Amino acid sequence: MSWREKLRHVNWSLVLFINGLGLVSVTALVSAADGNIEPWAGRQAMRFMVSVVMMLTVAVVDIRFWMRGAYVLYAICLVLLVVVDAHGTVGMGAQRWIDLCFIQIQPSEIMKVALTLSLARYFHGRSLEEIAKPIYLILPIIIVLLPVGLVLKQPDLGTAMMLLMVSSTLFFLAGARLWQFSVVLVTSITLVPVTWPFLHDYQRKRILTFLHPETDPLGAGYHILQSKIALGSGGLFGKGFGKGTQSHLNFLPEKQTDFIFTMWAEEQGMVGGLALLFLYTIVIALSYTLALRSRNQFGRLLGLGLTTTFFLYVFSNAAMVMGLIPVVGIPLPLLSYGGTAMMTVMFGFGLLLSIDIHRDVQMSRHCPYLRDLFKTLS
Amino acid sequence: MHGDPDRTRVLSRRMMILGLGQVGLLGALIARLYSLQVLESDRYRLLSDENRFSTRLLAPPRGRILDRFGVPLAINIPNFVIQVISERAENMEKTLDTLTRLLPLTHQDCQRIRREIERRRSFVPVMVRENLSWEEMVRIQVNFPDLSGVVIEQGFTRFYPLYELGAHVLGYVAAVAEEDQTGDRLLELPGFRVGKAGTERLHDLALRGRGGTYTVEVNAVGRIVKEVDWHEGEAGSDVHLTLDxxxxxxxxxxxxxxxxxxxxxxxxxxxxxxxxxxxxxDPNRFSRGLSATEWKDLMAHPQAPLTNxxxxxxxxxxxxxxxxxxxxxxxxxxxxxxxxxxxxxxxxxxxxxxxxxxxxxxxxxxxxxxxxxxxxxxxxxxxxxxxxxxxxxxxxxxxxxxxxxxxxxxxxxxxxxxxxxxxxxxxxxxxxxxxxxxxxxxxxxxxxxxxxxxxxxxxxxxxxxxxxxxxxxxxxxxxxxxxxxxxxxxxxxxxxxxxxxxxxxxxxxxxxxxxxxxxxxxxxxxxxxxxxxxxxxxxxxxxxxxxxxxxxxxxxxxxxxxxxxxxxxxxxxxxxxxxxxxxxxxxxxxxxxxxxxxxxxxxxxxxxxxxxxxxxxx
Structure with a gap:
């Protein structure tokens, strides 16, 4: 297939709904800046357009290319995470950014895709019987724990949790046995008291505040409380575009990033909030359909993993601003202002589109290096 | 499909479970949204308005008392009040310590100030002392760098230019006591004075006027964003006495x-x-605030100076x-x-x-x-x-x-x-x-x-x-x-x-x-x-x-x-x-x-x- 042909095969309805989300984002950011394009909406629109082009570019690239490059990308991300650890820029109270002069990148964001790619590739090559044996799970667990450890060290609790959840989903879909999950779960729970002293003060505080929000109405609990007030006061039909008092009088923190959903639902009401959630639901449902349509395990696992990541992002952010889970500092994908996050998400959608376009390609089951490795082991 | 139908079956089944779980989570979000935005909406709207609006009372100037020819017997004169705003203070304890060294503040004063600071929101000024003398003003001004959070405001004090003359007719004003509270919100203003004797008491309502309100929209740190509403109060009306x-x-x-x-x-x-x-x-002593001993002396005087x-x-x-x-x-x-x-x-x-x-x-x-x-x-x-x-x-x-x-x-x-x-x-x-x-x-x-x-x-x-x-x-x-x-x-x-x-x-x-x-x-x-x-x-x-x-x-x-x-x-x-x-x-x-x-x-x-x-x- 030529790339023109491939473009014809792109699932344009998914692209359409993604563009719908982009439109909501720009609208919300205009409101966040009291009706101004500056400083957020214009830049976000530019980035969005660039991202759409990038997404389509990724989509027409053969999926096997991404499969082959999975471990390489993973390795690069791992190195970047180490670099960030050593000389990252301090932002938001944690070392997360790497400054490459022209662009600031957040390796932990790209790692989400890279990790999903790597795990999908690994499980693509394993049969159900192999997965049942713990020995075949050691390598993927290492693949997961290395970046999780580095991200936690930054410290970025939210991203670490996200990486763990996506990985578990992939293990689950690949066919890992439930008793294996139980073992991991029990081990983690016993590890909690051990890791507690290593958590940062603000992380401990966030967890404790979530459990007892009334203890600290002006501190960490303040954000959740103000977000709930904003949502509740919005009511069924909202306060109107640009009229969200909670957002515009700065009672709401970070309205252009983490709390953008709150601002949207304060101004547009429950009707607007539900419409936005509905838009997300369509995008997620479409993505799952595309993933399941793939005729190879790699495409399915990758597609499902990416979609699950997207879902977890949307859910965690919405649940956080509604006070259902602790404040974890996770942006709302495609809506929150921010470059890296958007690039990552669009890269993911590009991969999804690519999976769909290449759903019928033949794919080798085995990675020659790994096959040799396992042979020597057994 | 590469001849592994089992793997595909497991994946599809597990995907179904996952999908159901996600639908459940989505349902939880919708339910929460409904509960916040519909069921509890009124409560949150109230909280949002409380956040947003701050209504302040404007004390109207008290009416004057004049004799039959318009000679003023009771007027208002400017009075410098020192207040603290805890939000603006770097270290409130330090500021209070410095103040105690500069002004004769009693232990009770300090306790009251601390109590009020705790009770009120951090950007609400708390009165430290009124009627600062010129010397005290200078002392405060000189030490201003060490007094973060201190502001000097101008208020008004009742002044009786004739001092003792006609005190029994005029009466005096004093701080609002618990039993004076009638529900008029003016009476809750810090430093507000009401007539306690004589004409000041009899005509208190007319002299008091009606408080204006001043509603402002404030942002998260309590800073005023814009004025929403301004109701000019009514200045107290003057009382003309028949006295010469x-x-x-x-x-x-x-x-x-x-x-x-x-x-x-x-x-x-x-x-x-x-x-x-x-x-x-001298009724001026009452508007200044009478000490317990001054009061006792007046009460114990054999010629009953307080009795008309x-x-x-x-x-x-x-x-x-x-x-x-x-x-x-x-x-x-x-x-x-x-x-x-x-x-x-x-x-x-x-x-x-x-x-x-x-x-x-x-x-x-x-x-x-x-x-x-x-x-x-x-x-x-x-x-x-x-x-x-x-x-x-x-x-x-x-x-x-x-x-x-x-x-x-x-x-x-x-x-x-x-x-x-x-x-x-x-x-x-x-x-x-x-x-x-x-x-x-x-x-x-x-x-x-x-x-x-x-x-x-x-x-x-x-x-x-x-x-x-x-x-x-x-x-x-x-x-x-x-x-x-x-x-x-x-x-x-x-x-x-x-x-x-x-x-x-x-x-x-x-x-x-x-x-x-x-x-x-x-x-x-x-x-x-x-x-x-x-x-x-x-x-x-x-x-x-x-x-x-x-x-x-x-x-x-x-x-x-x-x-x-x-x-x-x-x-x-x-x-x-x-x-x-x-x-x-x-x-x-x-x-x-x-x-x-x-x-x-x-x-x-x-x-x-x-x-x-x-x-x-x-």
């Missing part, structure tokens, strides 16, 4: 250090020109009551002006003897002579003939025995005894001897200086039951219309006889106040002296015999009274002077009355009563 400050001042100075009271009023309109009670107090003796002091009227007895008898027809009674110095009734103040006796007296010499025996006999109930009735008609509805708080009833009263209160029948004692204004009878002044005003007026008033009647069509009073209902010829007697007291040689006559061509003052025995001493004296006043301790000596009106040919002013424990009405009270009356006639404030008085509202 010049006369008030003259009277107060004339009384000097005596414990005394003076009232001067217009016998036509009832307007009170002078109302003095000495010793006085003119309206709240009750005295036996003594001989000033004889006009009432005479009028009762004349109206009842039991005596005529010509009836003569011989005074031997005492009168016997059964086993008791009733003494005249002149032990040798006055000889033969008619009514005018009886008044002129204030012959007790004459009035014992007249009282005996007319009976107590008719005397009481006449006394009431002349304003005694009940509150006059005067516009000052704390007015007392006085007491006019009669048969039924004694039966009710003392459960004993009335004795004829008590009628005789009442005939010279002693015994149970009590009157306030204001009542005695009113009594004289009605005698001088002769037609109407004039009532005293302290606030100027409103101006209608450029004219201050005098109040309409009930008719007096006493025959003019009887009034004329009594006035003839009062004329003789002050103007005919031998009259008890002849020596204190108003020696002024064309201006004649008529009056009546009174010497009222302090009641508990009276009872003791009955048992132990006569003791000379000068030998008694101050607080047991007789009160000196003088009532007067002038000018005789066309009366306009009525006056009462009471000098507590002044021993003798003719020696202690009459000269004071003469001097004040001379000044009153000279300034003649009543000239302006019905004329246009320009309102000096601004």
């Amino acid at each position: 400050v010049r006369l008030q001042q003259f009277a107060a100075e004339r009384l000097g250090l005596e414990s005394a009271a003076v009232v001067v009023m217009d016998i036509v309109t009832g307007e009170v020109f002078v109302l003095v009670s000495t010793p006085s107090f 003796k003119a309206v709240a002091g009750q005295y036996a009227p003594g001989s000033t009551f004889k006009m009432i007895v005479a009028l009762a008898a004349l109206e009842a027809g039991v005596v005529t002006p010509e009836v003569r009674i011989h005074c031997f110095g005492s009168l016997s009734l059964g086993n008791a003897r009733f003494h005249c103040w002149k032990s040798g006796g006055h000889g033969t007296m008619d009514l005018v002579l009886g008044l002129q010499h204030s012959c007790d025996v004459y009035f014992y006999e007249v009282a005996r003939r007319v009976g107590i109930d008719r005397i009481a009735k006449m006394a009431r008609r002349f304003g005694l025995g009940a509150r006059l509805g005067f516009d000052l708080p704390g007015e007392q009833n006085g007491l006019v005894p009669e048969r039924t009263w004694k039966m009710q209160v003392m459960k004993e029948p009335w004795q004829l001897g008590e009628t005789l004692v009442a005939g010279i204004g002693q015994g149970f009878t009590l009157a306030t200086p204001l009542q005695l002044c009113t009594m004289v005003a009605r005698i001088a007026n002769g037609r109407a039951q004039v009532r005293p008033r302290l606030s100027l009647a409103p101006v209608t069509k450029g004219v201050r219309r005098p109040e309409k009073f009930e008719p007096l209902g006493v025959q003019p010829k009887n009034i004329a006889v009594v006035r003839q007697g009062m004329y003789a007291v002050s103007n005919v040689p031998g009259g008890t106040a002849y020596r204190a006559r108003l020696n002024q061509p064309g201006l004649v003052m008529s009056g009546k002296t009174g010497t009222s025995q302090v009641r508990r001493v009276t009872q003791r004296e009955r048992a132990s015999g006569v003791r000379k006043n000068q030998n008694l301790p101050w607080e047991q000596r007789d009160h000196a009274l003088f009532v007067a009106y002038a000018p005789e040919n066309a009366p306009r002013y009525a006056m009462v002077v009471i000098v507590e424990h002044g021993c003798s009405g003719s020696k202690a009270a009459a000269p004071v009355a003469r001097d004040i009356m001379r000044e009153v006639l000279k300034l003649d404030p009543a000239r302006f009563s019905t004329a246009i008085v320009r309102s000096t509202n601004h």
Whole structure:
């Protein structure tokens, strides 16, 4: 297939709904800046357009290319995470950014895709019987724990949790046995008291505040409380575009990033909030359909993993601003202002589109290096 | 598919489970959204408004109190208040420590400040101290770098430019006490003052005005974003008193250090020109805030500076009551002006003897002579003939025995005894001897200086039951219309006889106040002296015999009274002077009355009563 042909095969309805989300984002950011394009909406629109082009570019690239490059990308991300650890820029109270002069990148964001790619590739090559044996799970667990450890060290609790959840989903879909999950779960729970002293003060505080929000109405609990007030006061039909008092009088923190959903639902009401959630639901449902349509395990696992990541992002952010889970500092994908996050998400959608376009390609089951490795082991 | 259908089946099944889980989570989000935005929406809307709006009260300027010519008696002057705003302080404890070194703050002050800081939101100013002196201001200014969170605001303090003069009429303002709270939100303003006595208390609502509100939208840190609403309050309205400050001042100075009271009023309109009670107090100390010891000193003072003796002091009227007895008898027809009674110095009734103040006796007296010499025996006999109930009735008609509805708080009833009263209160029948004692204004009878002044005003007026008033009647069509009073209902010829007697007291040689006559061509003052025995001493004296006043301790000596009106040919002013424990009405009270009356006639404030008085509202 030529790339023109491939473009014809792109699932344009998914692209359409993604563009719908982009439109909501720009609208919300205009409101966040009291009706101004500056400083957020214009830049976000530019980035969005660039991202759409990038997404389509990724989509027409053969999926096997991404499969082959999975471990390489993973390795690069791992190195970047180490670099960030050593000389990252301090932002938001944690070392997360790497400054490459022209662009600031957040390796932990790209790692989400890279990790999903790597795990999908690994499980693509394993049969159900192999997965049942713990020995075949050691390598993927290492693949997961290395970046999780580095991200936690930054410290970025939210991203670490996200990486763990996506990985578990992939293990689950690949066919890992439930008793294996139980073992991991029990081990983690016993590890909690051990890791507690290593958590940062603000992380401990966030967890404790979530459990007892009334203890600290002006501190960490303040954000959740103000977000709930904003949502509740919005009511069924909202306060109107640009009229969200909670957002515009700065009672709401970070309205252009983490709390953008709150601002949207304060101004547009429950009707607007539900419409936005509905838009997300369509995008997620479409993505799952595309993933399941793939005729190879790699495409399915990758597609499902990416979609699950997207879902977890949307859910965690919405649940956080509604006070259902602790404040974890996770942006709302495609809506929150921010470059890296958007690039990552669009890269993911590009991969999804690519999976769909290449759903019928033949794919080798085995990675020659790994096959040799396992042979020597057994 | 590469021949691994099992793997695909497991994945599809597990994907189904995952999908269901995600649908469940989505449902949870929707449910939560519904609960927040629909079920609890009202509560959150309220919280959002509470966040957003901050309504502040604007204290209206308190109305001024002016005398009849617009001379200010109570005004507002700027006052520097030092406040702390905890939000702006780097370290509140440090700031408070520094403040304690710079200002004399007591331990209680500090505790109150800390309590308020804790109770209020961090951007609400908390008052540290008011009425900073210039020196204190400078000290604060110099140390400003160490005083983060401190702000100096300008407020207003009530100021009485005449200090002690007229304090009893004006009263004072003080901090709002718990029991003053009426629901008016103004009263909750920090540092707000309400009238606690006198005119300040009586007209408090009018003077207070109505608070404005000022609603602002504030952002998360409490900074004002925009003004939403501004309701200008109403400034308190000025109160115009009938007083003439010049006369008030003259009277107060004339009384000097005596414990005394003076009232001067217009016998036509009832307007009170002078109302003095000495010793006085400085109401400015109250607006500043009185310390506990200052308060105790004022309360314990033997001459009761806080009591307005003119309206709240009750005295036996003594001989000033004889006009009432005479009028009762004349109206009842039991005596005529010509009836003569011989005074031997005492009168016997059964086993008791009733003494005249002149032990040798006055000889033969008619009514005018009886008044002129204030012959007790004459009035014992007249009282005996007319009976107590008719005397009481006449006394009431002349304003005694009940509150006059005067516009000052704390007015007392006085007491006019009669048969039924004694039966009710003392459960004993009335004795004829008590009628005789009442005939010279002693015994149970009590009157306030204001009542005695009113009594004289009605005698001088002769037609109407004039009532005293302290606030100027409103101006209608450029004219201050005098109040309409009930008719007096006493025959003019009887009034004329009594006035003839009062004329003789002050103007005919031998009259008890002849020596204190108003020696002024064309201006004649008529009056009546009174010497009222302090009641508990009276009872003791009955048992132990006569003791000379000068030998008694101050607080047991007789009160000196003088009532007067002038000018005789066309009366306009009525006056009462009471000098507590002044021993003798003719020696202690009459000269004071003469001097004040001379000044009153000279300034003649009543000239302006019905004329246009320009309102000096601004």
